[in-house]
Amino acid sequence: MAALVVLLLALACTGGLYAAFAPASKAQADETAQSLAIDEGKKLFSVGCASCHGTGGQGTSDGPSLVGVGSAAVDFQVGTGRMPAQQPGAQVPRKKVVYTQAEIDQLAAYISSLGAGPSVPTKAQYGPEGADIAKGGELFRTNCAQCHNFTGKGGALTHGKFAPDLEGVDPKHIYEAMQTGPQNMPSFPDTTLSEQNKKDIIAYLHAVNGDDTESPGGLELGGLGPVSEGLFAWIFGLGALIAVAVWVAARTAKAKKS
Amino acid sequence: MSTNDTTATRRGKAPAGERVADWADGRLGIYSLAKTNMRKIFPDHWSFMLGEVCLYSFIIIILTGVYLTLFFHPSMNEVEYHGSYIPLQGQMMSEAFNSTMHISFDVRGGLLIRQIHHWAALIFLAGMFVHMMRVFFTGAFRKPREVNWLFGFLLLVLGMFTGFTGYSLPDDLLSGTGVRFMEGAILSVPIVGTYLSMFLFGGEFPGGDFVARFYSIHILLLPGIMLGLLVGHLILVFYHKHTQFAGPGRTNNNVVGMPLLPVYMAKAGGFFFLVFGVIAAIAAIASINPIWAMGPYRPDMVSTGAQPDWYMGFSEGLIRVMPGWEINLWGHTLVLGVFIPLVIFPLVLVAIAVYPFVEAWVTGDRREHHILDRPRNAPTRTAFGAAWVSWYFVLMIGGGNDLWATHFHLSINAITWFVRVGFFVVPVLVFIATKRMCLGLQRRDKDKVLHGRESGIIKRLPHGEFIEVHEPLSQDALHTLTAHEQYKPLEIGPTTDDNGVERKVKGSEKLRAKLSEAYFGEESQIAKPTVEEYKEITSGHGHH
Numbered sequence: 056m057a058a059l060v061v062l063l064l065a066l067a068c069t070g071g072l073y074a075a076f077a078p079a080s081k082a083q084a085d086e087t088a089q090s091l092a093i094d095e096g097k098k099l100f101s102v103g104c105a106s107c108h109g110t111g112g113q114g115t116s117d118g119p120s121l122v123g124v125g126s127a128a129v130d131f132q133v134g135t136g137r138m139p140a141q142q143p144g145a146q147v148p149r150k151k152v153v154y155t156q157a158e159i160d161q162l163a164a165y166i167s168s169l170g171a172g173p174s175v176p177t178k179a180q181y182g183p184e185g186a187d188i189a190k191g192g193e194l195f196r197t198n199c200a201q202c203h204n205f206t207g208k209g210g211a212l213t214h215g216k217f218a219p220d221l222e223g224v225d226p227k228h229i230y231e232a233m234q235t236g237p238q239n240m241p242s243f244p245d246t247t248l249s250e251q252n253k254k255d256i257i258a259y260l261h262a263v264n265g266d267d268t269e270s271p272g273g274l275e276l277g278g279l280g281p282v283s284e285g286l287f288a289w290i291f292g293l294g295a296l297i298a299v300a301v302w303v304a305a306r307t308a309k310a311k312k313s
Numbered sequence: 314m315s316t317n318d319t320t321a322t323r324r325g326k327a328p329a330g331e332r333v334a335d336w337a338d339g340r341l342g343i344y345s346l347a348k349t350n351m352r353k354i355f356p357d358h359w360s361f362m363l364g365e366v367c368l369y370s371f372i373i374i375i376l377t378g379v380y381l382t383l384f385f386h387p388s389m390n391e392v393e394y395h396g397s398y399i400p401l402q403g404q405m406m407s408e409a410f411n412s413t414m415h416i417s418f419d420v421r422g423g424l425l426i427r428q429i430h431h432w433a434a435l436i437f438l439a440g441m442f443v444h445m446m447r448v449f450f451t452g453a454f455r456k457p458r459e460v461n462w463l464f465g466f467l468l469l470v471l472g473m474f475t476g477f478t479g480y481s482l483p484d485d486l487l488s489g490t491g492v493r494f495m496e497g498a499i500l501s502v503p504i505v506g507t508y509l510s511m512f513l514f515g516g517e518f519p520g521g522d523f524v525a526r527f528y529s530i531h532i533l534l535l536p537g538i539m540l541g542l543l544v545g546h547l548i549l550v551f552y553h554k555h556t557q558f559a560g561p562g563r564t565n566n567n568v569v570g571m572p573l574l575p576v577y578m579a580k581a582g583g584f585f586f587l588v589f590g591v592i593a594a595i596a597a598i599a600s601i602n603p604i605w606a607m608g609p610y611r612p613d614m615v616s617t618g619a620q621p622d623w624y625m626g627f628s629e630g631l632i633r634v635m636p637g638w639e640i641n642l643w644g645h646t647l648v649l650g651v652f653i654p655l656v657i658f659p660l661v662l663v664a665i666a667v668y669p670f671v672e673a674w675v676t677g678d679r680r681e682h683h684i685l686d687r688p689r690n691a692p693t694r695t696a697f698g699a700a701w702v703s704w705y706f707v708l709m710i711g712g713g714n715d716l717w718a719t720h721f722h723l724s725i726n727a728i729t730w731f732v733r734v735g736f737f738v739v740p741v742l743v744f745i746a747t748k749r750m751c752l753g754l755q756r757r758d759k760d761k762v763l764h765g766r767e768s769g770i771i772k773r774l775p776h777g778e779f780i781e782v783h784e785p786l787s788q789d790a791l792h793t794l795t796a797h798e799q800y801k802p803l804e805i806g807p808t809t810d811d812n813g814v815e816r817k818v819k820g821s822e823k824l825r826a827k828l829s830e831a832y833f834g835e836e837s838q839i840a841k842p843t844v845e846e847y848k849e850i851t852s853g854h855g856h857h
Contacts, residue, residue, distance in 0.1 A: 145724070189394075189402045196486060196608050200616035205486065205607045210617030211715035215724035218617070262400045263606060271418070272428055272600030280487060282713045284601050285623025288435035291599075293443065295591045296366050296436065297359070303584055304359035307571060 089164065096165025099158055103139050112169050117143075124235065125172020126163035131231035133159045135224070137238075145215030146238055173234045173244070180250055181230040183258050191259030194252055198243065206263040208278045212239055222264050226257045355577050356557035356570035360451075363444040364550075365581060367468075369588040370437040371543065377430040378532065384420050386412040387528035389484065389521045398605045406484075406609035409524045413483040413604055428596035434476050435601075436592060438624040441469045445665075449698050452686035453556045454669040456679065461549040464542050466666045471539050473624050478531035480622055483602070484524055489610025490619040492523065494632070501651035519612060558685050559796035561789045565683050620712060628658045630711025634732040661708070665701050668694075675828045676800055689758070690797040692751035693832045699747040700740035707735040748837070755839040758794045761786060762842045763850050785851070795841050803829035 101110065107118030114120030118140075121128075132138040136150040154162070163175060196205070204210050207221035216239050221229065233253050236242025248256070262268065264278075276283040326332070338344045355361070388408040394401045396411070397418040406414075416423035445465060448454055454462040477495075481488045496518045500506045515522035554568050563569045571577060607616070621629055631654035638649040672694060688695040710717060711732035718725040765783035772782050786794070805826045809815050831837060 188400045189404050192400050192608055193404060196611075196614045196616065200486075200614065202617055204618045205616045208618070209719060211718035211725045213724075214726050215718070215722070217719050259400060270600050270603070271605070272424060272603055273597065274599040275603075276599055278603075278606065279716060280618045281602075281620045281622045282618070282626075282716050284599075285435060285626065287595075287599055288432060288623065289439050292432060292436040292592070292595055293366075293439045295595075296440070296588060297363075297443075299587045299591060300362040300366065300584070301359040303580060303587070304357055304362060307357050307576070307580075 092161045092164035093168045094165075095158075096161035096163070096168075099154070099162050100165055103154075104162070107140070112166060121166050121169060123170035123172045124166060126167040126175050127173040127231040128235040128237065129163040129166045130159055130175045131228050131235060131237055133162060134231075135228055146212075146217060149219060173231075176227060176230045176234070178227075181226040181254060181257050183226075183254075183261065185251075186254045186258030188255070188258050188262050191252075191255030191257070192263070194248070195256050195259050198248065199256070202240075204279070206278055207260050208264070221260055223266065226261065229257050229260065350551070351572070351574040353551065353554075353573040354568045354570045355555050355573060356563075356568055358558060360447045361555065362584065363440060363447055365584055366440040366588055367437055367444055368543070368547075369585045370433045370440060370592065371539070372585070373433045373589055373592055374430060374437060375536065377426045377433065378536075380426050381416060381423075381430060382532060384412060384416045384423065385409070385482070385528075387482065387525045389519075389524050401605060401608065404609060407524065409482060409484040410604065410609045413485075417605065425593075425596060428599075428601050429593055431479075431601045432596045432599075433592045434479065435622060435624075436595075438469070438472050438476060438622075441465070441472055442624075445469060446698065446702065449665070449668070450688040450695055451556070451558075452682065452691055452694065455682040456673065457553055457681050458549070458556075459669050459673070461546060461553065462669055463666065464546045464549065466662075468539055468542050468546065470662060471535050471542070475531060475535040475539065476622055477625055478527040478535065480602070481527050482524060482531060483604045484610050485602075485604040486607040486610050486614055486616060487602070487604075487619055489519065489612070490615055491621050491625075493518065493612065494621075494629075497651055498632075498655045501648040501655055503647055503652070519610070554683065556683050556685050558687075559793055561792050563684065565681065568683075618715060623709070626712035627661060627705050627708035628654070628712075630708035630714075630732060631657055631661075633714055634711040634729050634736070636733075661705065665698075668697065675803075675825060675832055677803065677825075678800070684796070686797060689751040689754040690799075690838075692748045692755070692837055695751050696744045696747040700744040703743040704736070704740040707732055707739050710735075752837075752839055755841075759839055759842050762791055762794050763847060791847075797841070799838055799841060800829075800833040802826075802833045 100108075100112065104112075104118075104121075107115060108121050109115045109118075112121040114122075129138075133154055134152060134156070136152040137147045139153065140147045141150065166172075167174065195203075195207070199207070202210050202212065202218035203221060204218075209220035210218045212218060218240070230253055232240060233243045233248060233256070234245075243253070276287055327335070334343070386408045390408045391405050392408055392411050394404050394406055394411055394414065396414050398414060401414070413427075416427055418424070448462065448465070477491070481492050496510055496514065499510045499513065502509060510518065513523070513526070514520040515526075555570070557563050557568060557570070560569070608614075620626065632651065635650050635654050638653075640647040640649060686694075688698075710728065714725050714728040714732070717723060717728050765785040768782045768784045770782040772780050774780060803826050805818055805822060807816075808818055
């Protein structure tokens with residue numbers, strides 16, 4: 056009998072202690088904006104992403120795990136229209152964005168709740184204030200030009216993959232790409248390229264491949280270097296000269312026929 | 314000088330022009346020179362002006378190049394940039410790059426002159442290429458013009474290297490990569506490669522010397538040789554007289570056309586300004602080699618899309634598609650992946666350069682030829698030329714494989730494999746196809762000669778049959794279509810003499826007979842209509 060009493064007491068004690076110290080259950084959690092966003096994000100995720108990335112973002116054979124990629128990766132991939140992917144292929148290209156920025160933020164909140172990762176940068180981090188354009192150019196040529204070309208016009212990678220043209224890309228997305236290394240791109244975390252470095256690179260790109268970039272020499276011909284120049288020289292240079300030669304040859308001094 | 318005396322007595326003094334001419338004639342002998350050359354006849358055809366395009370663009374390059382030398386500093390000393398271009402402010406760069414930036418942004422007219430210089434160079438090389446193809450496909454390289462063919466070929470090769478050294482001078486990231494490419498090619502040469510590279514760059518790459526050295530080569534050595542060759546080329550054109558296409562009144566012993574003075578002087582002078590105008594307009598419209606976008610060269614940097622100017626594109630292709638083979642023996646590396654392209658590079662060029670001599674050997678023809686062939690009437694030559702051009706083009710695709718990949722959404726690996734296979738296969742296919750086309754065109758010519766031109770008029774005969782009316786060609790057209798001569802394939806002859814003793818037939822002789830058969834056998838040319846055939850067919854009207 057005593058043993059039974061002791062057992063019940065012990066059970067009551069542990070139960071009471073548990074009830075006293077256990078964390079509040081999710082069901083009746085605080086309704087902060089953050090948790091709401093996560094909830095909404097999870098819903099969006101289940102509909103739009105889970106078929107490839109798994110119901111909990113753990114990844115499947117069709118898509119990588121999203122645990123620990125951070126909100127920056129989500130904001131980049133979904134914000135540039137790359138995700139949701141349209142079809143499998145060498146690389147998922149930039150396309151029309153299907154989610155609103157608010158939905159993207161909710162998805163980002165959900166994904167970042169799965170594990171710690173780089174978060175979406177603030178305007179102060181990628182804005183042009185205090186950036187050194189020339190330094191950015193040097194960094195770009197050292198780290199980025201081998202795939203993206205001198206001024207970010209893009210280039211080819213193996214097996215149909217490619218480094219895209221950076222013209223017209225939102226500075227925030229450039230920052231996030233450097234931070235997270237999407238698809239075939241290596242990542243450049245702050246330990247490799249500091250926040251200031253990233254700011255410089257973005258400012259350089261804006262200067263040489265932005266909407267208001269001037270080309271002092273005239274038509275840029277794609278900014279691709281000698282291949283497009285050679286094509287232009289052949290077609291418009293030599294083409295025009297041959298046309299002129301034909302014109303001159305056709306207008307000769309002819310002996311008068313009487 | 315009785316005429317002088319009479320003019321002096323009649324009007325006091327001769328006109329100023331005459332006196333100047335007299336003065337010059339007494340010292341330079343211009344009268345006899347002018348007498349022989351002023352009335353020199355040149356035939357008229359637009360394709361004969363391609364060489365002029367080259368000559369004029371060469372002059373434009375020299376003129377603009379002189380202006381550039383006034384401001385360019387061929388030095389690799391490091392300086393900090395403080396010019397007008399903001400995105401390079403404070404960057405360290407060589408004086409060569411700095412002065413090119415200075416020319417581009419701070420010298421009056423500097424950028425325009427730089428762009429004219431560079432565009433003219435691209436057009437000069439393209440012009441030489443097309444000019445050479447014109448000479449090739451019309452058989453203008455035949456005796457007596459073989460030496461001039463070689464002069465022209467050397468001009469093309471020297472033009473390529475002059476272009477390459479010029480492209481390297483600004484010391485920007487693109488050209489530096491090109492120089493590095495060249496250094497790699499030199500290093501791949503077995504045994505002496507390292508020494509050659511050390512000698513050329515004055516030590517380890519990039520060193521502090523190459524810009525100054527390339528500068529001397531670019532502005533003095535190569536253009537000097539080219540100028541000499543050019544003068545020789547033109548003297549030979551005068552000496553040989555210009556070739557002409559076949560036509561009524563045109564024979565191997567005359568030239569039908571217009572005199573140099575005044576017609577061709579006026580035309581050539583005007584054409585020079587037209588060429589200058591077109592090149593200047595292009596330079597004013599389109600940017601070329603924007604070094605500010607590429608930045609200064611540093612050996613630890615590289616960009617994608619690093620290609621040479623177009624005329625070196627085929628060498629880039631050779632390197633890009635070559636598998637990276639290498640052999641390691643006793644601590645030494647033989648980099649076949651680079652060395653084999655380096656060996657093929659001159660062979661591609663030599664293949665076209667030696668062709669005239671091969672053809673002369675096969676035909677055994679020692680006569681002079683001043684009448685041009687229509688390409689269809691020399692099917693094997695035309696097919697060879699087309700095959701060579703396709704070979705060159707396939708390599709150019711290899712050289713730009715990354716841009717083909719990005720712009721046509723292809724896999725760069727697939728393009729590389731296409732070029733690897735195409736390097737061997739495409740010329741063969743093009744050869745066969747071109748030859749078939751030439752033969753087809755020959756058949757068409759024959760048909761036209763014998764049956765006349767298809768008039769497109771359908772006639773219904775009384776008994777109900779429909780026929781197309783063929784219009785007979787004019788006598789001139791008949792002549793032009795049948796003026797070419799056709800070789801007979803070479804025969805070795807009996808291998809035994811009258812007494813049944815076997816004659817020794819050299820291997821080269823057998824090869825020559827085989828090639829001759831391939832050139833002029835029944836499979837390789839359509840016998841042109843004979844007078845008898847023509848008479849037989851034209852006499853019986855209505856029978857087709």
